[in-house]
Amino acid sequence: MKGRSIILDHYEGREAAALMVDGRLEDFLIGADAPAPGTIYRAIADRPVKGQGGMFLKTPDGPAFLRQVKGLSPGQSLLVQVTGYAEPGKALPVTQKLLFKSRYAIVTPGAPGINISRSIKDEDERDRLLEIAHDTFPGSQTGLILRSCCMGADTDAIADDISQMADLAQRVLSDQSQDMDVLAEGDGPHLLAWRDWVEPAEVVTEPGSFDVHGILEELDLVRRARVSLEAGAHLFVEPTRALVAVDVNTGADASLAAGIKANMACAKALPRALRLKGLGGQIVLDLAPMPKKDRRAFETALRQNFKQDDVETALVGWTPLGHYELQRKRARLPLQELLG
The missing domain is CATH 3.30.720 (Signal recognition particle alu RNA binding heterodimer, srp9/1)
Structure with a gap:
């Protein structure tokens, strides 16, 4: 189809x-049963973590951890937003940089100004969107980003989206209570x-x-460890307690170029495989044998393919044993856990 x-x-x-x-x-x-990314809490500072510059917080859904804390004392209330899913037994990752995100608009408290997605190049369209934003958005200390999908979208739909996100931001930011609470649910x-x-x-x-x-x-195919690649090659994606192991195999291809062909196919298929399986954290690639001169081409292909993926992924580099390492945000829970 x-x-x-x-x-x-x-x-x-x-x-x-x-x-x-x-x-x-x-x-x-x-x-999932866990709090979704985007959930906003009024949390209570609990205890600092010396040497890490962080603070454990109390929330209605359990402990959370906030990095890069300055001037925060135990017992103080603050607004935080869930940024991803926690590893088993660990605290929720949160940030104080709140974002109110919808289809067309992102409202950014503490970052004033109106910005249009850089992917929208047409000047007439940018002027139209700026006019909509100025007519609709009341923020002075709050900023607004209009996303790329605003290009050609209906004026009323964009204006309604801006108004809804601005109203939600205003309700959350103006709440004066000091008790722990869930102020907005993640989508x-x-x-x-x-x-x-x-x-x-x-x-x-x-x-x-x-x-x-x-x-x-x-979904039955996604739940399997094996992922088929082009030309008969395949890879296995297997999560362990410490990391996600990816093993690339050439299959029946015995040619001199089999290794680089399989690895390039891996670079193309890996973002989709990790996204569907809901896997993040440390990822180690055990690639098919290939000459060192081909490593740069592989890295370029891997970087280009991950740029198209919406989950933040850092390409860390090569290990002394010739493995390649990635660090991927835990934006989702493992699909295998959710499907049972």
Whole structure:
């Protein structure tokens, strides 16, 4: 099936969303019991961590950890936002830099000014968007970013989105209570799909659509460690307690170029595999054998492919044993844990 489809359904009682591109599962979101990234708390400072410059906080959903703390005393209340999922047994990662993000607009408290996505080059369109923002957005100490999907979007839809995010920011920032509380929930899978999957697509919302559109079969493939690559090569993606191990194999190809071909195919497939599996943290690639002269081409391909992925990933580099290391934000929970 050609084209893009967004399927909104439920999986074993959990809200879920699937993005299909040309008949292949490109992304999958599913609700979790843990607090979703984007959740905003009024938290209470608990105890500092000497040597790390951080502070443990108390929240309604358990302990959180805030890095780079200055001038914060135990017992003090503050607003924080969840930035990702915690490893088992660890505190929630949070930040004091709040963002109120929607499909068209991002409201940025403490960072005043109106900014248009740099990917929008047309000057007439930028002028139109600035006019909408100035007419709609009341912020003086609060900033606004208009996202790239505003290009050509309906004026009223953009204005409504700006107003809703500005109102939410105002409600959260003006709250005067000092008790622990959840001030805003992070977006669930259906809202995230509407917010982030912005390219034109057919949207399917009928119950049971996962079965009809082959999502369940695709999930069975995602849950396997083996990921097939081009020309018969394959890789295994296997999470351990300490890291995610990725093993690249050439398959039946015995040519001199088999290693570089398999590794380049890995560079193309890896962002999708990690995204679908919901894996982050330390990632170590055990690549197929290839000459050192080909390493730069592999790194370039890997960097280009991860630039298109919306989960922050740092390319760390080569180890003395010839492995390649990545550090990826834990923006999702492992799919295997959620599907059971």
